[in-house]
Amino acid sequence: MITFESVTKTYPDGTTAVNDLSLDIEEGSFTAFVGPSGCGKTTSMRMINKMIDASSGRITVAGKDVADVPSTQLRLGIGYVIQNAGLFPHRTVLDNVATVLRLKGVPAKEARAKAMDAIERVRLRPELVHRYPADLSGGQQQRVGVARALAADPPILLMDEPFSAVDPVVRDELQQEMIRLQRELKKTIVFVTHDIDEALILGDKIAVFGPGGVLHQYAAAEEVMTRPANTFVSSMISKDRGYRALTFRDAALTAEPLAEPVAGIISLDPHNSEWSLAVDDNGRPDAWLHRASSLRVPVGAVVTLDDNLRRSLDAVLASPAGLAVVVDEAGVAAGVVRGETVFARVADSSGDRS
Numbered sequence: 251m252i253t254f255e256s257v258t259k260t261y262p263d264g265t266t267a268v269n270d271l272s273l274d275i276e277e278g279s280f281t282a283f284v285g286p287s288g289c290g291k292t293t294s295m296r297m298i299n300k301m302i303d304a305s306s307g308r309i310t311v312a313g314k315d316v317a318d319v320p321s322t323q324l325r326l327g328i329g330y331v332i333q334n335a336g337l338f339p340h341r342t343v344l345d346n347v348a349t350v351l352r353l354k355g356v357p358a359k360e361a362r363a364k365a366m367d368a369i370e371r372v373r374l375r376p377e378l379v380h381r382y383p384a385d386l387s388g389g390q391q392q393r394v395g396v397a398r399a400l401a402a403d404p405p406i407l408l409m410d411e412p413f414s415a416v417d418p419v420v421r422d423e424l425q426q427e428m429i430r431l432q433r434e435l436k437k438t439i440v441f442v443t444h445d446i447d448e449a450l451i452l453g454d455k456i457a458v459f460g461p462g463g464v465l466h467q468y469a470a471a472e473e474v475m476t477r478p479a480n481t482f483v484s485s486m487i488s489k490d491r492g493y494r495a496l497t498f499r500d501a502a503l504t505a506e507p508l509a510e511p512v513a514g515i516i517s518l519d520p521h522n523s524e525w526s527l528a529v530d531d532n533g534r535p536d537a538w539l540h541r542a543s544s545l546r547v548p549v550g551a552v553v554t555l556d557d558n559l560r561r562s563l564d565a566v567l568a569s570p571a572g573l574a575v576v577v578d579e580a581g582v583a584a585g586v587v588r589g590e591t592v593f594a595r596v597a598d599s600s601g602d603r604s
């Protein structure tokens with residue numbers, strides 16, 4: 251879908267940002283460009299939609315050399331999401347999302363209807379559509395940025411560090427949202443991040459960039475983890491490696507059922523008699539409640555039954571009750587998994603690998 255053939259970019263001041271890059275990005279794949287700051291990830295991405303021109307080599311999109319396609323035409327088929335969303339401050343959420351459709355000449359009414367579809371797709375609350383970006387949280391703004399990029403249904407999505415400015419809990423939510431969206435939409439996504447964890451969580455394929463704009467490895471996420479191409483790549487992944495490997499282990503958990511909520515509170519007996527679980531009106535987990543002191547601890551990570559072992563471990567460790575909340579597709583609390591069960595699976599899985 252997107253190919254780089256011996257592409258080099260040298261800026262006028264002599265900096266070589268990208269050095270002889272060859273890469274073949276398959277249609278429908280999620281590719282993460284990862285590496286430390288200044289390694290040419292953004293430059294490589296921006297050459298795809300011609301925000302930056304290559305100095306030499308060739309880039310093709312859907313078989314066409316981008317040099318031969320007018321920039322505006324090229325960009326109408328390529329959604330673009332950046333850090334801090336880059337929304338127009340004086341346009342409402344709805345008008346922001348409708349922007350590309352309007353540029354494409356879609357009549358206003360139809361553009362708004364399609365924009366609403368995109369807003370629903372990213373699960374942004376519909377009552378926010380008439381607000382201005384400044385009235386939204388960072389995470390909500392990013393959702394608008396993703397909706398705007400998706401509204402015109404482009405086959406390709408470029409995302410440049412889109413989640414690096416939001417707090418870790420929201421970032422985790424947005425990452426899970428991207429995984430869900432990609433399952434539904436099957437776009438060709440290129441995602442720039444300096445965070446190897448984010449790359450491994452999201453990417454089917456990972457391109458590891460190093461100083462001087464050199465590509466060190468381009469492979470499936472699991473292969474980068476288990477067979478790093480060289481010492482540069484191993485140094486990127488060496489910290490917390492065992493923990494990261496859990497990303498690729500199926501948790502294969504069974505949920506233990508929960509009692510019915512009474513006034514929004516679910517008793518966790520017999521698993522835990524010190525804590526209860528508060529849920530919202532829709533039955534989604536909200537907070538852990540310490541029965542004796544009434545202390546409330548927001549529920550951070552939750553799991554679904556097909557989650558990997560790493561997310562399951564995160565959910566257990568983030569829970570003061572030592573239980574992970576299992577949610578269904580709608581985010582409704584459907585059960586719990588005990589810490590011991592997850593720890594036993596982690597121990598088994600380390601055994602598998604040795």
Ligand SMILES: Nc1ncnc2c1ncn2[C@@H]1O[C@H](COP(=O)(O)OP(=O)(O)OP(=O)(O)O)[C@@H](O)[C@H]1O
Nearest residue numbers: 261263265266267286287288289290291292293294
């Ligand atoms: N317009 C420019 N003129 C000169 N040098 C530039 C320009 N833009 C980027 N560079 C340099 O090119 C190199 C690659 O930059 P690039 O932004 O592509 O890297 P990156 O891996 O995306 O890093 P970051 O995450 O910090 O943006 C860096 O050394 C950067 O300083």
